[in-house]
Structure formats: structure tokens, C-alpha cells
Amino acid sequence: MLDRIDLQLLRLLQQDGRLSTVELAQQVGLSASPCARRLKRLEGEGHIQGYRAILAREKLGLGITVFVNVRLSQHKEALVEAFEQAVSAMGELISCHTVSGTYDYLLEVVVPDLPAYEQWVRRLQSLAMVNDINSHFAIRAVKVMGPLPI
Amino acid sequence: MLDRIDLQLLRLLQQDGRLSTVELAQQVGLSASPCARRLKRLEGEGHIQGYRAILAREKLGLGITVFVNVRLSQHKEALVEAFEQAVSAMGELISCHTVSGTYDYLLEVVVPDLPAYEQWVRRLQSLAMVNDINSHFAIRAVKVMGPLPI
DNA sequence: CGTGAAAAGATACACAA
DNA sequence: TTGTGTATCTTTTCACG
Numbered sequence: 121m122l123d124r125i126d127l128q129l130l131r132l133l134q135q136d137g138r139l140s141t142v143e144l145a146q147q148v149g150l151s152a153s154p155c156a157r158r159l160k161r162l163e164g165e166g167h168i169q170g171y172r173a174i175l176a177r178e179k180l181g182l183g184i185t186v187f188v189n190v191r192l193s194q195h196k197e198a199l200v201e202a203f204e205q206a207v208s209a210m211g212e213l214i215s216c217h218t219v220s221g222t223y224d225y226l227l228e229v230v231v232p233d234l235p236a237y238e239q240w241v242r243r244l245q246s247l248a249m250v251n252d253i254n255s256h257f258a259i260r261a262v263k264v265m266g267p268l269p270i
Numbered sequence: 271m272l273d274r275i276d277l278q279l280l281r282l283l284q285q286d287g288r289l290s291t292v293e294l295a296q297q298v299g300l301s302a303s304p305c306a307r308r309l310k311r312l313e314g315e316g317h318i319q320g321y322r323a324i325l326a327r328e329k330l331g332l333g334i335t336v337f338v339n340v341r342l343s344q345h346k347e348a349l350v351e352a353f354e355q356a357v358s359a360m361g362e363l364i365s366c367h368t369v370s371g372t373y374d375y376l377l378e379v380v381v382p383d384l385p386a387y388e389q390w391v392r393r394l395q396s397l398a399m400v401n402d403i404n405s406h407f408a409i410r411a412v413k414v415m416g417p418l419p420i
Numbered sequence: 421c422g423t424g425a426a427a428a429g430a431t432a433c434a435c436a437a
Numbered sequence: 438t439t440g441t442g443t444a445t446c447t448t449t450t451c452a453c454g
Contacts (some may be wrong), residue, residue, distance in 0.1 A: 122330075130330070133323035137287050140448060154421050156449070169324045172417075173283035179317050180272075180280070180420050187369060187376055204412045211419035216412040219337060226337055226406065230418060256376065262354045262366040265415070267322075268380060269361035270330050290430060304439050306431070 122167070125150065126158060127270055130167065134267045137171040174265065177230060184231045185258035189223035190244070193251035203249050212240050223254065272317070275300065276308060277420055280317065284417045287321040324415065327380060334381045335408035339373035340394070343401035353399050362390050373404065 122130075128148045132139055139147075145155035162168050177183070192203060207213050207227065215228035231237045237255075244250060272280075278298045282289055289297075295305035312318050327333070342353060357363050357377065365378035381387045387405075394400060 130323070130325055134325060135322065137321035137323045142448065151422050152448085153423085153450080157421095165329075166326055167329050169326050171287035171321060171323050172285065173280070173287045173321050174319045175280055175284060175418055175420070176316055176319050177418060179315075180418065182418060182420070185367065187367075208413050211417075213413060214416035214418065215414055217335065217337070217408040217414075218410045218412065219406040219408055221404075221406045223406075225412070226408075256369040256371045256373075258367040258369055258376075260368045262368065262375070263358050263363060264365055264367075266364040267361075268325055268327060268330065268332060268364065270325070270332070292430070301440050302430085303432085303441085307438090 126162060126167075129155070129158060129162065130270055131267070133168065133171075134270075181232045182230050184233060184237055185261070186229045186231070186237060187256045187258065188225075188227040188229055188241075188244070189252075189254040189256075190225040190227060190250060191223045191252040192225075192249050194249060195224075199249040203247060206247055207244070210240070210243070212236075223252070276312060276317075279305070279308060279312065280420055281417070283318065283321075284420075331382045332380050334383060334387055335411070336379045336381070336387060337406045337408065338375075338377040338379055338391075338394070339402075339404040339406075340375040340377060340400060341373045341402040342375075342399050344399060345374075349399040353397060356397055357394070360390070360393070362386075373402070 125148050129144055132144055132147055141156045141159060142152050144159070145152045148155065150158075177185070192199065203225075204216070207216055207225075212229050212231050213227055214230050217226050218224060219226045229237070229240060231240060241253065241255070244253060275298050279294055282294055282297055291306045291309060292302050294309070295302045298305065300308075327335070342349065353375075354366070357366055357375075360379075362379050362381050363377055364380050367376050368374060369376045379387070379390060381390060391403065391405070394403060
């Protein structure tokens with residue numbers, strides 16, 4: 121499905137999402153048109169889901185990152201869906217996975233300050249199916265949004 | 271520092287990092303040149319750290335995401351730095367924070383399969399200053415890399 | 421996959437408001 | 438600071454070898 125060159129293109133675009141077809145072409149040792157063809161294919165097949173600017177959290181006043189473990193009181197389909205829909209709609213939540221172990225979910229929340237976090241937790245607690253919440257504050261980021269290992 | 275329009279630009283670029291100056295301009299109700307100036311400023315001041323393509327993990331054979339809690343045996347400056355440098359160099363690690371609570375670190379690791387994860391854990395365990403490791407597998411992603419709330 | 425050419429689009433800059 | 442206009446450069450697209 122994907123050959124060396126495709127992977128190279130993906131790697132390059134993961135580093136710099138604004139590289140043009142021409143720039144990519146010379147970096148992978150191709151000419152522009154086959155490179156453009158590959159690009160379109162990679163996008164069309166969904167290997168590339170999109171492009172985005174990476175913003176500086178702290179500079180934007182988003183100094184607090186919190187990892188939050190959540191356990192639900194029940195696991196009825198309807199409640200699970202309601203929970204996921206509710207948290208997905210929260211802008212402060214940038215990541216949410218169901219996980220193995222003691223808790224059901226691991227959330228990552230980004231807020232400007234502690235009062236904002238308290239407010240957010242209140243909203244989370246107000247969800248009826250939420251049984252237990254355990255917060256871990258990020259003290260320092262060692263590595264953030266690293267590139268996928270491809 | 272940042273006015274409404276700047277924030278709008280950042281929001282738009284967070285959704286689509288390939289929008290051109292002209293497209294951005296009409297979306298925020300500006301003409302091209304002031305929009306380009308703002309863009310350059312936002313990039314120059316570091317509000318925009320870069321641009322990248324968002325890739326589909328599963329399609330690329332990276333089906334396993336694991337959240338790993340790590341506790342060190344000591345917290346001497348040198349050991350801490352050695353640990354952080356070692357894990358930062360691991361491609362499978364896409365995120366690493368020091369966190370409050372029982373553990374010192376929370377890592378996010380992406381690998382193709384369980385054998386690859388076992389291998390990775392072995393490498394982690396081989397670091398002398400690592401005292402305790404606790405893995406939580408991501409069973410399902412509810413929300414991944416959501417936009418920052420700006 | 422490569423080449424070449426044509427068309428479209430983007431950027432940069434000077435100047436006016 | 439923004440808007441307009443222009444000139445330049447780049448990119449994209451496509452037909453064909």
C-alpha cells in the first residue's frame with residue numbers, strides 16, 4: 121500500500137505541513153507531478169487527515185494541563201454514550217481515551233488557570249454517571265505532540 | 271497583545287493549517303496585506319510554532335496507544351535529566367509530562383502491536399533510574415488532538 | 421514517472437487613506 | 438493600521454512522451 125516514498129512524504133509533512141508539492145518532490149527525489157499524485161492519493165485515502173497550525177499554549181494563556189482519570193458508576197450503553205458526548209463537547213478537553221485499568225477514561229484538559237480548572241471539574245462532576253475523578257496536574261512538558269513513529 | 275482578529279486567525283489555522291493568506295483574509299473580513307502582516311507577526315512571536323499534517327495512526331499500522339506512568343528511584347538532577355533525555359529520544363514516545371501524584375511521569379506511547387510494546391517497555395525498564403512502571407492501554411479514542419480552546 | 425507549458429494563485433511591496 | 442494595486446514568484450494542473 122505505502123512504499124518508501126509515501127512514508128517519506130508523510131514524515132516530511134508531519135514535520136512541516138506547509139511544504140509544497142515541489143519542495144516535497146525534491147526532498148524525496150521525485151519530480152513534481154508524481155509527487156502531487158501521491159499527495160492527493162494519501163489525502164484521499166485518509167492517511168493524511170488534515171493540516172493544522174501548532175499553537176503555543178502558554179503564550180495563549182493556557183498554562184494548565186491536567187490529566188484526569190474518570191470512572192463511571194454504570195456502563196450501560198446509553199450512559200457511556202451520554203458521557204462521551206458530554207465531554208467531547210467541552211472545548212477544554214483536547215483528548216479522551218477509554219483505558220484499561222482502574223479507571224474507565226483518561227482525559228487531557230487544558231485551561232488558563234486553576235479557577236478555570238475548578239469550574240471545569242464542577243461541570244464534569246455534575247454529570248450523573250460520573251463516579252470517581254482523579255486529577256493529575258502536568259508540572260512540566262518534556263515532550264508534546266511528538267511525531268508519529270513512521 | 272492579541273485582538274479578536276488574531277484569535278480568529280489562530281482558530282482558523284488550527285482547523286486548517288493550509289489556509290492561504292487570502293482565504294484567511296476573507297474569513298476574518300480583512301484584505302490580504304494586513305492579514306499577511308498579522309500572520310507573519312503571529313509566527314514571528316512564536317504564537318504559531320509550526321504546521322503539520324495530521325496522520326491516521328491506525329491506517330499507518332500504529333494501532334496501539336499506551337499511557338505509561340513512571341516513577342523514578344531517585345530525583346537527583348542528573349538522573350532526572352538522563353531519564354528525560356533517554357525517553358525523549360524514543361520515537362514511540364509522542365508525549366511526556368511530569369505530573370503531580372503518585373508517579374513522576376506520564377508518557378504516551380504509540381506502537382504497531384503488543385510485541386513492539388513489550389520491546390519498548392523492556393527498553394524503558396533497562397533505564398537504571400526507573401523504579402516503577404504502570405501501563406494503561408488505550409482501548410478506544412473518543413477525542414484525539416482536539417483544538418486548543420482559544 | 422518525467423517534461424513542459426499554461427493557468428491559477430499566492431506573496432511582497434509601495435503608496436494612499 | 439488597513440486597503441488597493443501591481444509585479445513577481447510559486448504552485449498546480451494536465452496532456453503527452
